Amino acid sequence: MQASTLAALKELALQCARSAGELSLKRMKEPFTVEYKTSASDLVTAVDKEVEKHVISMILKRFPDHGILGEESTFAQDPAQFETLWVIDPIDGTTNYVHQQINFSVSIAVYHKGEGLVGVVYDPSRDELFYAVKGEGAYLNDRPLHLDRIVSLEEALLCTSVFWNKRAEQMGIDLIVKKLAGKVRGMRLLGSAALEMAYVAAGRLDGYVSLSLNAWDFGAGRILVEEAGGRVTTMTGTPLPYNEKSSVMACNPTFYEELQQYLHVAENTQTD
Known part of the structure; x- marks a missing residue:
C-alpha cells in the first residue's frame, strides 16, 4: 500500500x-x-x-x-x-x-x-x-x-476478563488465572478491552489476557501493542485472526514465554 x-x-x-x-x-x-x-x-x-x-x-x-x-x-x-x-x-x-x-x-x-x-x-x-x-x-x-522495560512475571501488573467468564469456569481456566494472580504483582479489571490493550502498549499494564474477545474488541489494541514492541497472540500462542472471535494474550515481550507457559494447561481444551 x-x-x-x-x-x-x-x-x-x-x-x-x-x-x-x-x-x-x-x-x-x-x-x-x-x-x-x-x-x-x-x-x-x-x-x-x-x-x-x-x-x-x-x-x-x-x-x-x-x-x-x-x-x-x-x-x-x-x-x-x-x-x-x-x-x-x-x-x-x-x-x-x-x-x-x-x-x-x-x-x-x-x-x-x-x-x-x-x-x-x-x-x-x-x-x-x-x-x-x-x-x-x-x-x-x-x-x-516503547515497551523497552524488562519485566519478569512476578513484577507484572496484569489485566484480565477471565474471572467472570462462565466458559472459563467450565474449563477450569479461571482457576489457572486465579493462581496466576497470586504470582504476579497485581491484577486489574477496567471493563474496556480496547483501553486495557492500549494501556499495555503504554506500559501502564504489563499484560492482558482474555478467553474470548470479538474482533472489534482487540482489532486496534493489537496493532498498538505490536507497534509498541509487545507480543499479541491467542492464549495458545497462535496468530490472532483479524475478523472473528478469539482468545487474546497481549504483553511486554520480556515475559511472554513465561506467561504462556503458565497458561499452557488451557491449550488442549480451549478453542480459539
Missing part, C-alpha cells in the same frame, strides 16, 4: 475516533435508552448505534469501496467481501459508559487483506488518543510508546 494511502487512512481513523468520542460525551449529558443484548450485564445504548452509524458515514464518504465490521452491525453489506476492512467498536465499555462515565473508549482499526495497518483507541473522558501505524510505531497523544 502506498505511503500516501496509509497516511490518509491514519488521518481519517484519528478524525473518526475524535468525532465519535465527542459525540459520546455530548450524548452522555442527555437522556438515552439502555437495552439488554444477551443479559443484564450485556448492554447496548442508543448512543452506541448512533456513534457507529456516524463513524461509518465518515468512512464511506472518503472510502466508499471499503468494508466495515462493527459491533452494532449497522453496516449493510458482508464485511468478508472487502479487501480493506475497518473494524470498529463505537463504545467499548458500554457498562462503564452507563454507570461510571469513565473507562470507555472508541476503537477503530484498518486491515488490508488481513494485515493490520492502523489502530486507534480514544479515551474521550481523559482526552487520551492512542494510535499506531504499521511500521511507524505507537503513540499516545503524539508521544512515542
Whole structure:
C-alpha cells in the first residue's frame, strides 16, 4: 500500500475516533435508552448505534469501496467481501459508559487483506488518543510508546476478563488465572478491552489476557501493542485472526514465554 494511502487512512481513523468520542460525551449529558443484548450485564445504548452509524458515514464518504465490521452491525453489506476492512467498536465499555462515565473508549482499526495497518483507541473522558501505524510505531497523544522495560512475571501488573467468564469456569481456566494472580504483582479489571490493550502498549499494564474477545474488541489494541514492541497472540500462542472471535494474550515481550507457559494447561481444551 502506498505511503500516501496509509497516511490518509491514519488521518481519517484519528478524525473518526475524535468525532465519535465527542459525540459520546455530548450524548452522555442527555437522556438515552439502555437495552439488554444477551443479559443484564450485556448492554447496548442508543448512543452506541448512533456513534457507529456516524463513524461509518465518515468512512464511506472518503472510502466508499471499503468494508466495515462493527459491533452494532449497522453496516449493510458482508464485511468478508472487502479487501480493506475497518473494524470498529463505537463504545467499548458500554457498562462503564452507563454507570461510571469513565473507562470507555472508541476503537477503530484498518486491515488490508488481513494485515493490520492502523489502530486507534480514544479515551474521550481523559482526552487520551492512542494510535499506531504499521511500521511507524505507537503513540499516545503524539508521544512515542516503547515497551523497552524488562519485566519478569512476578513484577507484572496484569489485566484480565477471565474471572467472570462462565466458559472459563467450565474449563477450569479461571482457576489457572486465579493462581496466576497470586504470582504476579497485581491484577486489574477496567471493563474496556480496547483501553486495557492500549494501556499495555503504554506500559501502564504489563499484560492482558482474555478467553474470548470479538474482533472489534482487540482489532486496534493489537496493532498498538505490536507497534509498541509487545507480543499479541491467542492464549495458545497462535496468530490472532483479524475478523472473528478469539482468545487474546497481549504483553511486554520480556515475559511472554513465561506467561504462556503458565497458561499452557488451557491449550488442549480451549478453542480459539
